[in-house]
Amino acid sequence: MIYQGKSLNAALLENGIADVVFDAEGSVNKFDQQTVRELEEVCQALIDNGNVKGAVVRSAKGVFIVGADITEFGALFAMPDDEILTWVAKTSQAFDKFEDLPFPTVCAINGFALGGGCEMTLACDLRVADTTAVIGLPEVKLGLMPGFGGTVRLPRLIGADNAMEWMSTGRNNKPDAALKVGAIDAVVAPEKLQAAALSMVQDAIDGKIDWQARRAQKKSPLSLNKNESMMSFATAKAMVAAQAGKHYPAPHVMVDTLAAASVMDREGALKLENEGFVKLAKTDAAKAQIGIFMADQLVKGKGKKMAKAATKQVNQAAVLGAGIMGGGIAYQSAVTGTPTVMKDIAQPALDLGLTEAAKILGKGMQRGKVDAAKMAKTLNSIVPTLEYSAIKDADIVIEAVVENPKVKGIVLAETEQHVADDAIICSNTSTISINQLAASLQKPERFCGMHFFNPVHRMPLVEIIRGEKTSDETIAAVVAFTLKMGKTPIVVNDCPGFLVNRVLFPYFAGFSKLVLDGADFVAVDKVMEKDFGWPMGPAYLLDVVGMDTADHAAGVMAAGIPERLQKIDNDPVEALYKAQRLGQKNGKGFYNFGVDKRGKPTKTAAQEAYDLIKVEHKAFDKEEIIARLMIPMANEAVRCLEEGIVASAAEADMALLYGLGFPPFRGGIFRYMETMGLQNFVALADKYAHLGPIYQISDGLREMAAIGKSYFG
Structure with missing residues (x-):
């Protein structure tokens, strides 16, 4: 063993190849401060060994490295600017030290290699990924920019235009796309990953791959002439201005930094990157977006914990009330693998519900995200009916009829007579008290609110409303089903309007x-x-x-x-x-809605609305x-x-x-x-x-x- 740490270890294999393995104590590898220290230590241990001719970097887990440890950012970013700068500079120097090892290095990428994980791959001379890999620099989504050398190495590897697109969008990239632009050098099946990395590093050791030229390219200024540079960065700035707007400073600072650093070597470019990172770390946007990430982790963690406690699985669903909302719920259930009965009292409503599902799938086909087989399978999983008898086998029934407490109460009472004793009953009400509706049921403990937002297939939230008599088992099962539907459940207690x-x-x-x-x-x-x-x-x-x-x-x-x-x-x-100005649904509200000569939607302030309000501006x-x-x-x-x-x-x-x-x-x-x-x-x-x-x-x-x-x- 060359080195043994808590997050990293290194051993010498045959032929003088070092096996450098990220294997943190938790479920995934992250670049926390301890791991950064160990990266520096493993570099020194590799240099001191004397027998190392090349190194392969890999993960012992199902993913490579998910990124920096964002839980550390709160305390770090509260420090004075000069202390943050010292921290980020020292961290990026650990990556430099790895890049400067006196022998070739190859990264074997499996699963997520994001943020700092991606930057670790860039510090290697060569990269091979398996088909499960997901590679990217998503820091912009936290209001930040890469801080461990990403803005320096990536553009020198894949070109400024590709790099700015990767970093300004924060998009994750699949292996084939990464291979196409040169971010990785090969893609193999998961079971061949380690062997491919060892073979690649051996080729570099044997001189079959000019790894030193590749390394020199990453440490030199960008190879752009004056006109190419002007066009590239001017275009990027215009795109960022149009897409990000004024409220998100990160992509603007990132592009400006990359432009200024394009004529510099690694040392000068990294200094600018470090300064840009510190500038963004102090913005309100970064604080807010990091807060969102932490809050999202909390919500997802609570959801998974509750779902784990569920004693009832939902294998068959039913939706009462078709139309646009009912059709949207039925679609979301069916497309995520749960066969769904859609019941209404009128055939035209059922037709509307099926049309809504077909319309969503049709748009997915136009964008290339849905194929004919998926469309057919989803539509075949939605069974329209006018009969209550069709819901007898449902594990969960979601009532989505008109927002009227009397009507809902009648429907819920009827539903209870036609489902199994352990079936869960939910109401997709947006305002009506769950306790009030529960009074219609003989077993209110199996009842809760399940408030979807329109359009259902696009809005991620489902408010799950606990009534006074709702059981924990019911909440757990509904949370699990919500997660299965690909939605984010947030459990709230009953009150007028619930939370949102x-x-x-x-x-x-x-x-x-x-x-x-x-x-x-x-x-x-x-x-x-x-x-x-x-x-x-x-x-x-x-x-x-x-x-x-x-x-x-x-x-x-x-x-x-x-x-x-x-x-x-x-x-x-x-x-x-x-005045029957209902808004978009009848084309007139505060605004008048229509279409122009090209068929595109229009929205104009309505004089009729001003006349009805009758106030002096x-x-x-x-x-x-x-x-x-x-x-x-x-x-x-x-x-x-x-x-x-x-x-x-x-x-x-x-x-x-x-x-x-x-x-x-x-x-x-x-x-x-x-x-x-x-x-x-x-x-x-x-x-x-x-x-x-x-x-x-x-x-x-x-x-x-x-x-x-x-x-x-």
Whole structure:
């Protein structure tokens, strides 16, 4: 044994080849600070040995290296800039030391080689991957850029244009795509990986591969002339500006760094990379996006733990109520491998549900993601029916009929008479109390809410709502089924609107009050989209939701939380609903919807909407617009956490991110408040407290701000 550490070991094989193996104590290999130290130590041990002629780097696990240990970033990035710079420079020097070993090195890549894992492969002279490999530099998704030499080595290996596309998108790459651009040198079957790597390093030792020339290329300036350089980086900057916009600094800094470093050798280029990394580490966007990653890990971990405890498997599903929502749920169940009965009381609704599923699959075929066999299998797994008898074998039944408590209660009671005693029954309600609906059932312990978001196949969140009598076994089984469907489950307790809609409707109320005070809804949408970062402004979102749906839900919220969410006098939403301006569903709401001469959708501000609102317009600055909409949402989210509706701030943030499209660069509603500073948020909310209860903060939030506590522990 040449070296034995906790994460790395090295042994000398025959022919003088060192076998360098990443094998951390956990389930995967990561580049934590300990592993970086061991990388330096193993390099020195290899140099000191004297008998090493070449080295193969591999993993003892099912994946190579998943990247840096992101759990360390919080403490690291809180350090002063000069200390972060020292850390990242020292880390990247460990990779340099490996690259400078006095003999050829080959990396054997299996499974994930991402971030720091990818950068480890780049520090080797040659790379061979098996067919399971996934290679990429996804740091941009954390608001960062590669910091261990990725921006230096990758462009010198695959060209500046390919490298900037890899890094600015953060996309994962399959072996064939990586081979095509030259990021790896060969692809083999998994069982041949180690032998192929040993053969490749032997060829390098024997002089059949000029590994020294390859190494020299990675350490030299980019081979671009002045015109090529100008065209390459100007094009990349334009693409980043168009796709990333102003809210995501990472791809901008990365391209600028790569451009400046293109004329430098490795030492100069790495210095610029280190400085760019530190600059990004201190941004609010990085803090938010790293927070999202951590919150996502928490949510997924809780989901997997609950699913593991499930005692009932779902092998057959049923959906009650076809149409667009029911068809979407049936599609999602069937496409992920669960045969699904779709029941309705009317044949046209069943036809609509099947059409919805076929439409989703058709679009998948157009994009090359679905083949004819998958389309046929999915559609054949959806069985339309008008008869209750068809659901008798279902392990889970999801009710998705009209959002009316009386109708839902009748349907649920009928359903219970036609399913097995251990079948789970769920309601896809968006606002109606689960406890109220449970009163219709003889066995309420097997009942819970299962709130999907539209369009079902694209929205990742499913809110699972626990009623007072819902059993743990029911929740575990529904969580497991949600994961099987490819969705992210977040379990919440019952209350009006549950979590997502409960925090959304105060936001809508803030919008209505602002419009009644004279704000132009187009101007409000522009600020909330362009400046705050929502995918849709509130007026546009209401048009998509539908004014009938929004008005009904507002009534439910008013009845459930009358102290804060009473309906607003002269509410523009209610005015549009009464005028049958329902939004996109009938082509007219705040906006008029249509198509242009080329058949592309159009959206124009509706004069009819202005006429119905009947207020004199006045200008509001963007800070006030944002404050008047976001304070009510934040306040209600805080109350949901304080009342135990949601278990953690992290889960609330992920629910809003996945359910509403909360801007990722802001990290979620709690991360947004903490980035602002809780004391600053309290002061801002107090400034608008005179506008009504939705602007008045809780005592709990005021106390947390006063003593400097964090919602993230």
